[in-house]
Amino acid sequence: MDNHSRRRIASLSKMRSNHIAMSLVIDAPIQKVWEALADWESQGDWMLQTTVEVTSEIREGIGTSIAAFTGVGKLGIMDHMTVTSWNPPTLCDVVHTGKIIKGTGRFELTALTPLSTRFDWSEEILAPRVLFLLIAPGLYVGVRISLSALRRQLQQRK
16 A cells, blocks of 8 residues: 555544534524424434433523434434533534534524524534544435424424
8 A cells, every 4th residue: 555545544534523514494483493492302303213311400501411312222322412502592502522422513593584494503523534424424314304304393383
């Protein structure tokens, strides 16, 4: 193996920040969308194969700790998060502090009209690039399915 190939493999295996994001429009008022997102434990109603539990005494705002298990049965990944920014009804930032998932996440809401909201979701995931490239397609599809389910749920409650 030549030096260029070795450097390329070493680069792919180093921990780095990997960005993934998506947006969607939900035909619901911004406050209604915020309430659905900020109700941590009901996120499992629309988040694919996920159960969410608040693990801190405080249930909202900066310092709230959340544990989200995504998987089937006992096979899956536990994601521990702490809220680092809280600005209802527009912005929530978290830091992922688990053993496997590390990085930051954000949801940001923008009122497009009194009855329509844009939801911007993004994550900065710390992982070796090669691992991220392997999981990114499934992660993207899973989040897209989950956010579409949230949109359907909110739009049916009109």
